[in-house]
Every structure is written in C-alpha cells, then in structure tokens.
Amino acid sequence: MTARRIVVIGGGISGLAAAWAARQAASSRRAALDVLVLEAGGQVGGKARSVTRDGWLVEGGPSGYLSGRPEMDGLVRGIGLADDIVPANRASRLRFLYRAGRIRRVVPNPIGLLTEGILGPLGVARLLAEPFVPKRRDAGDESVWSFAARRLGAQAADRMVLPMALGIFAGDARRLSLRAAFPRMAALEQEHGSLIRGMIARRGRTSSGTLTSFRRGMQQLPRALAERGEFTVRCNARVRALQRTSDGWSVVVDGDTEVIPADAVILAGEPWAMAPLLRPHDERGAAELLAISCPPVGVVALGFGPAAAAKIPVGFGLLIARGEGFRMLGTLWETHLYEGRGPAGHVLVRAMFGGAVDPEAGALSETDLAALARAEVARLYGLTDMPLLEHVMRVPRAIPQYEIGHPGRVARIEAAIYALPGLSITGNGLRGVAFADAASDGVRVGSAAARRLTASALPSQPR
Ligand SMILES: Cc1cc2nc3c(=O)[nH]c(=O)nc-3n(C[C@H](O)[C@H](O)[C@H](O)COP(=O)(O)OP(=O)(O)OC[C@H]3O[C@@H](n4cnc5c(N)ncnc54)[C@H](O)[C@@H]3O)c2cc1C
Structure with a gap:
C-alpha cells in the first residue's frame, strides 16, 4: 500500500506537535503515513525562540509553560525530553504589581491585598461579598473585565484583572472574551455559583500545573520534535496557496516549480497567515480568521550585574497597571525563575511592550525599544548601572486576542474548515493562547487527522 501524506503548514509548536501525533497515531495502527512540515522561517519553533549569548539564555517568546496537560506532558516524554524538564524555582510564586507609585507584592488573600495596598478597605469588602453575588443566567459572552467587576467589584477588576490580562495576553481585559480567554473562570461560576466557593470545592482536586521550561529553553522542544519526530521538516518553505484536487490537496510553496500533493493538510500558522490559504475555498471562513487580531509585542532582555540584582525583588515578575507613567507592560525576572539563565549573581530582566493596549510600541525601532526599556527599567528599580546584556x-504580530464573540468565531471557522475534506486547523489563534494549549491542540488535531486517513489500515480499530 502506498503511504498517504499529511502536510502541516507551520513549524511552531502546534504544527510540530500535530506532525508528531499524526506519526504516533499511524504507527499505532501500523499504517504507512508520510508527514511533512513546511515552515516559512529559517528555523522551527515559531514564537518560541531561545537565544544563547555571552553566558545568558534569553527567550524571545514564551519563557515557560504550565505542565499537567496530558497531551503536552505525553509529547515531552514521547520525544525524550523528560530529563531536560526544568521546573521553575519556588520564587516564581511571588508576583508583584506596580500601583500608585510603588512596587507591591500580590499576597493572594484579603488581608494581604489590603496591607500591600493593592485593594482598599471597600475593595476588600466587595471581594469578600463575591459568594453572595448571583450567577449570570444567560449563556452570552462578556468581557473579562465586566465579569471581574460583576463578581469581584470594580476595584479588583481595575487594579488586578486589567494588569493580569496584560501579563497573559498583552491584552485589554475590557475587550477579551471571558469564555474564550478564561474558560475555567466561566465554568467555576456556572458550576459553583461563585469563584470563591468553586475554588474551595475544587481545592486539592485539580492542579493548575507547574511552571516549567527546558534546560536549553523553550525552543528545545520544537527543535527536538524536528530532529527526532520521524517526520520531515522543510524550513524556508512558505506556503503560498492550497489547491483542491480530485482526491486531496496540492500545496504550493513559494519558489518551488512543483506542487506538493497531500491527502490531508493541517493549517498550523497564525490566523492572519492562514486566511489567504483558506480564502479561495471559503471566503467567510478566511474573513473570520483575519478578524482575530494579533497586535505587536516588543521584548527587551536586559542583563545586569550583582549590584543591580540586589535592587530587584525576588520572584516571577511585575505587572504595571496603565496610567502609572510607564509604557512597559511589565517585566519578568528570568534568572529568578530557572537556573542557568545568566552568570551567577546576575539578573536577567525581560521587559514587554505593546500588545492590544499600546500597539504603537510595535512600530518602534529596535534602538528605540532598547532605549525605552533601559530608561524605564532603571527608573522602576532605581538602577544606575548600564546593562551588561541587551x-x-x-514580534510584529504576537499574541492572538480572544475578543468578545471569539467562541462563536471559532465555531464558524471550524465549520468552514471541516466542510473541506482533508483540511484541519490548529494553532494558538483558536482554542488556547498559551504554549501548552497550542501543543495540546496540535496533538489532538494531528492525531485525529491521521486516524481519519488511516482508518482502513487496521479495520478492527474504532474510528
Ligand atoms: C512575546 C511572547 C511571550 C509569550 N509568553 C508565553 C509564556 O510565557 N507562556 C506561554 O505558555 N505562552 C507564551 N506565549 C504564547 C506561545 O508562545 C504560543 O502559544 C505558541 O508559541 C504558539 O505556537 P503556534 O505553533 O500555535 O504558533 P506560532 O509559534 O506562531 O507558529 C506558527 C508558525 O507558522 C509559520 N507560518 C505562518 N504562515 C506560514 C506559511 N504560509 N507557510 C509556512 N509556514 C507558515 C510561522 O512562520 C510560524 O513559525 C508567548 C508569546 C509571545 C509572542
């Protein structure tokens, strides 16, 4: 029997995870299946970019993921990286906010929030009333901010939830969809009638995962998948078009003279990049993909010596509410999170700019971003030393924004894609924005695509 072929478009973590899972599914059915990943860029990993420089390990995109998802954990073990997992230090549990002119530790209980000045007495009283707020009855979508204001009060929504949305989405909580961006929060309210009661009920039963990375940084996983995943990867291969044929698809790569035939195709690029490929086959589906905005983010890593390190709090990092006189969304303290991210006693600070609240920052040149980061980091922490590393x-189009209405949009995109035989879609634009979400989604989509294609190889197995 000749091997069937799946072409995966995009060599970020979702595409590589899909390719790996497709090969696993085919092997378990003893079916012949060729899998080819086409990546437009010069290396695999997409947003995951780990750079080693002068004794520092700098992340351009994600700096960690939450372990505990079965698909993600299975992928890491399956590709042989179990020994390279690096859980974050305990210090990563300490989180900070900059508010009303000073750095404050987020102590996650009412007294702590009050004494740190994150909430005032009225804000704390309103927070404590959360279990008595009736649950929302209709199934409509709402913004993350309005959900937080409704349940926790406007003060907590403004002072805690707006910065949290900056930290996760580089997004604006007033525009993000609760059901798409924080589905667990929506479920807690629906199942328990209250976030506080729900958290108490679930305590000990569910884990929110452990912050984790790899010895050589987050790009180590995509690199390992590309090297050992038993599928072929072509970099510098930008897919320009997809054509339907009588029994599948033809994939057109920029600069190639011949098309690549495929029985199935998995779209694993960013939503805006996949839209032109879908457009000839479903114009409305393509328009829905384009409507998912991905504002730019600028990341500036600054490495400092021990004198500066002593002035920076120990912990995960700090978020800055808007209106505090900083353009930075916040900073992560990478050397506090994982060992080996810089020379001993030094500190690596990663400052984030841009996102949905300040897209103009993405238009700044590298020189301007570096100057802005140097000035703001020095002012924030009272540093006088120049950075040793810069x-x-x-990232011109960085994190997809799951705005109000996103769940409906995803349903319409899925309907458009799955109406086209042999086509499927994954990636962090649709069903989860984090690294582990993208990887897990890729595993599910890749495995399903292979099972559909190889259903006849072992007739005794269920489809
Ligand atoms: C600055 C930043 C910080 C982040 N921090 C975290 C974090 O700390 N923790 C966390 O969990 N997540 C974080 N994320 C999110 C995380 O990086 C993503 O969820 C994940 O990397 C997305 O993977 P993906 O494969 O879906 O997409 P991508 O990584 O975007 O990969 C898509 C790939 O498709 C390729 N492509 C596009 N069009 C074509 C085409 N026509 N032909 C061929 N190839 C194409 C692109 O070149 C790209 O390589 C961060 C993201 C950013 C930008």
Whole structure:
C-alpha cells in the first residue's frame, strides 16, 4: 500500500506537535503515513525562540509553560525530553504589581491585598461579598473585565484583572472574551455559583500545573520534535496557496516549480497567515480568521550585574497597571525563575511592550525599544548601572486576542474548515493562547487527522 501524506503548514509548536501525533497515531495502527512540515522561517519553533549569548539564555517568546496537560506532558516524554524538564524555582510564586507609585507584592488573600495596598478597605469588602453575588443566567459572552467587576467589584477588576490580562495576553481585559480567554473562570461560576466557593470545592482536586521550561529553553522542544519526530521538516518553505484536487490537496510553496500533493493538510500558522490559504475555498471562513487580531509585542532582555540584582525583588515578575507613567507592560525576572539563565549573581530582566493596549510600541525601532526599556527599567528599580546584556526581539504580530464573540468565531471557522475534506486547523489563534494549549491542540488535531486517513489500515480499530 502506498503511504498517504499529511502536510502541516507551520513549524511552531502546534504544527510540530500535530506532525508528531499524526506519526504516533499511524504507527499505532501500523499504517504507512508520510508527514511533512513546511515552515516559512529559517528555523522551527515559531514564537518560541531561545537565544544563547555571552553566558545568558534569553527567550524571545514564551519563557515557560504550565505542565499537567496530558497531551503536552505525553509529547515531552514521547520525544525524550523528560530529563531536560526544568521546573521553575519556588520564587516564581511571588508576583508583584506596580500601583500608585510603588512596587507591591500580590499576597493572594484579603488581608494581604489590603496591607500591600493593592485593594482598599471597600475593595476588600466587595471581594469578600463575591459568594453572595448571583450567577449570570444567560449563556452570552462578556468581557473579562465586566465579569471581574460583576463578581469581584470594580476595584479588583481595575487594579488586578486589567494588569493580569496584560501579563497573559498583552491584552485589554475590557475587550477579551471571558469564555474564550478564561474558560475555567466561566465554568467555576456556572458550576459553583461563585469563584470563591468553586475554588474551595475544587481545592486539592485539580492542579493548575507547574511552571516549567527546558534546560536549553523553550525552543528545545520544537527543535527536538524536528530532529527526532520521524517526520520531515522543510524550513524556508512558505506556503503560498492550497489547491483542491480530485482526491486531496496540492500545496504550493513559494519558489518551488512543483506542487506538493497531500491527502490531508493541517493549517498550523497564525490566523492572519492562514486566511489567504483558506480564502479561495471559503471566503467567510478566511474573513473570520483575519478578524482575530494579533497586535505587536516588543521584548527587551536586559542583563545586569550583582549590584543591580540586589535592587530587584525576588520572584516571577511585575505587572504595571496603565496610567502609572510607564509604557512597559511589565517585566519578568528570568534568572529568578530557572537556573542557568545568566552568570551567577546576575539578573536577567525581560521587559514587554505593546500588545492590544499600546500597539504603537510595535512600530518602534529596535534602538528605540532598547532605549525605552533601559530608561524605564532603571527608573522602576532605581538602577544606575548600564546593562551588561541587551537583546531586543520584535514580534510584529504576537499574541492572538480572544475578543468578545471569539467562541462563536471559532465555531464558524471550524465549520468552514471541516466542510473541506482533508483540511484541519490548529494553532494558538483558536482554542488556547498559551504554549501548552497550542501543543495540546496540535496533538489532538494531528492525531485525529491521521486516524481519519488511516482508518482502513487496521479495520478492527474504532474510528
Ligand atoms: C512575546 C511572547 C511571550 C509569550 N509568553 C508565553 C509564556 O510565557 N507562556 C506561554 O505558555 N505562552 C507564551 N506565549 C504564547 C506561545 O508562545 C504560543 O502559544 C505558541 O508559541 C504558539 O505556537 P503556534 O505553533 O500555535 O504558533 P506560532 O509559534 O506562531 O507558529 C506558527 C508558525 O507558522 C509559520 N507560518 C505562518 N504562515 C506560514 C506559511 N504560509 N507557510 C509556512 N509556514 C507558515 C510561522 O512562520 C510560524 O513559525 C508567548 C508569546 C509571545 C509572542
């Protein structure tokens, strides 16, 4: 029997995870299946970019993921990286906010929030009333901010939830969809009638995962998948078009003279990049993909010596509410999270700019971003030393924004894609924005695509 072929478009973590899972599913059915990943860029990993420079390990995109998802954990073990997992230090549990002119630790209980000045007495009283707030009855979507204001009060929504949305989505909580961005919060309210009661009920039963990375940084996983995943990867291969044929698809790569035939195709690029490929087959589906905005983010890594390190709090990092006189969304303290991210006693600070609240920052040049980061980091922590390391990464279209209405949009995109035989879609634009979400989604989509294609190889197995 000749091997069937799946082409995966996009060599970020979702595409590589899909390719790996497709091969696993085919092997378990003893079916012949060729899997080819086409990546437009010069290396695999997409947003995951780990750079080693002068004794520092700098992340351009994600700096960690939450373990505990079965698909993600299975992928890491399956590709042989179990020994390279690096859980974050305990210090990563300490989180900070900059508010009303000073750095404050987020102590996650009412007294702590009051004494740290994150909430005032009225804000704390309103927070404590949360279990008595009736649950929302209709099934409509609402913004993350309005959900938080309704349940926890406007003060907590403004002072805690707006910065939290900056930290996770580089997004605006007033525009993000609760059901798409924080589905667990929506479920807690629906199942328990209250977030506080729900958290108490679930305590000990569910784990929110452990912050984790790899010895050589987050790009180590995509690299390992590309090297050992038993599928072929072509970099510098930008897919320009997809054509339907009588029994599948033809994939057109920029600069190639011949098309690549495929029985099935998995779209694993960013939503805006996949829209032109879908457009000839479903114009409305393509328009829905384009409507998912991905504002730019600028990441500036600054490495400092021990004198500066002593002035920076120990912990995960700090978020800055808007209106505090900083353009930075916040900073992560990478050397506090994982060992080996910089020379001993030094500190690596990663400052984030841009996102949905300040897209103009994405238009800044590398030089301007670096100057802005140097000035703001020095002012924030009272540093006088110049950084020993400076590394700027601009991500022109960074984190997809799951705005109000996103769940309906995803349903319409899925309907458009799955109406086209052999086509499927994954990636962090649809069903989860984090690294582990993208990887897990890729595993599910890749495995399902292979099972559909190889259903006849072992007739005794269920479809
Ligand atoms: C600055 C930043 C910080 C982040 N921090 C965290 C974090 O700390 N923790 C966390 O969990 N997540 C974080 N994330 C999110 C995380 O990086 C993503 O969820 C994940 O990397 C997305 O993977 P993906 O494969 O879906 O997409 P991508 O990584 O975007 O990969 C898509 C790939 O498709 C390729 N492509 C596009 N079009 C084509 C085409 N026509 N032909 C061929 N190839 C194409 C692109 O070149 C790209 O390589 C962060 C993201 C950013 C930008």
